[in-house]
Amino acid sequence: LIDDHLSKLSEELSSVETQVQDYKQSQGLTDIASQADVYNTQSASVGQMKVEAETQYSIVSSLNNYVQGKRDHDQLIPANSG
The missing domain is CATH 1.20.5 (Single alpha-helices involved in coiled-coils or other helix-helix interfaces)
Structure with missing residues (x-):
């Protein structure tokens, strides 16, 4: 029964x-939990892309300063310039 x-x-x-x-x-x-997971994943990805873009900007800025500065052949090219 x-x-x-x-x-x-x-x-x-x-x-x-x-x-x-x-x-x-x-x-x-x-499902709100699923949406939150997707948002968190996208947010982390955007954060990583931001860090990469800032790093690239810093490298380009350093190279630009080197090229625009005194063209002393004894001066080293900035690191991470490829």
């Missing part, structure tokens, strides 16, 4: 979960 009741409840729960999922999909609702 208890096993039958648990089986019916399990089927009902599964049906309700399916209905909830269908409703979310039809209304364009998404």
